[in-house]
Amino acid sequence: DNxxxxxxxxxxxxxxxxxxxxxxxxxxxxxxxKLGESAGNITPLFVSVxxxxxxxxxxxxxxxxxxxxxxGLTGTKEQITHMKxxxxxxxxxxxxxxxxxxxxxxxxxxxxxxxxxxxxAIFDSEDTPDTISTDITKVMSPS
Numbered sequence: 001d002n003x004x005x006x007x008x009x010x011x012x013x014x015x016x017x018x019x020x021x022x023x024x025x026x027x028x029x030x031x032x033x034k035l036g037e038s039a040g041n042i043t044p045l046f047v048s049v050x051x052x053x054x055x056x057x058x059x060x061x062x063x064x065x066x067x068x069x070x071x072g073l074t075g076t077k078e079q080i081t082h083m084k085x086x087x088x089x090x091x092x093x094x095x096x097x098x099x100x101x102x103x104x105x106x107x108x109x110x111x112x113x114x115x116x117x118x119x120x121a122i123f124d125s126e127d128t129p130d131t132i133s134t135d136i137t138k139v140m141s142p143s
Contacts, residue, residue: 003043003071004116006043007042007113008042008043008113009032011108012047012049012089012107013049013104014048014053015058016103018103020106023108025063027128029066032067032069034132038137038140041140043071044070046062046063046072048080049104050093051076051079054074056074089106089109090105090106112135120139121135123135
């Protein structure tokens with residue numbers, strides 16, 4: 001509800017992710033840079049699928065490594081499950097060598113949402129920042 005008046009780019013992941021999340025967040029950052037001033041109409045969100053480790057402070061520090069515009073969101077297990085259900089996100093804990101050293105298997109889509117929370121596009125690992133920024137520009141500036 002806090003971001004109802006803007007377009008949104010939403011990516012689900014976790015701060016201990018070794019590859020997928022850094023790549024996704026970097027792709028979001030580069031896409032925002034390519035959008036220039038138009039990026040001011042978009043709220044980029046990184047939603048944790050690992051609320052046990054991703055506290056608000058951890059999320060803030062992590063997203064700050066990529067772009068200060070990205071907002072890290074976390075919550076209770078129930079709140080995260082609710083968000084995953086809404087967006088049909090897959091995420092499952094993969095046991096590690098110790099209880100605190102685990103990974104999270106998860107989907108890696110970037111969702112582009114309207115101010116009314118209508119799904120406008122889903123970007124996957126094959127989409128480049130150029131493709132993403134071009135597609136967003138077409139939606140936000142229809143001719």
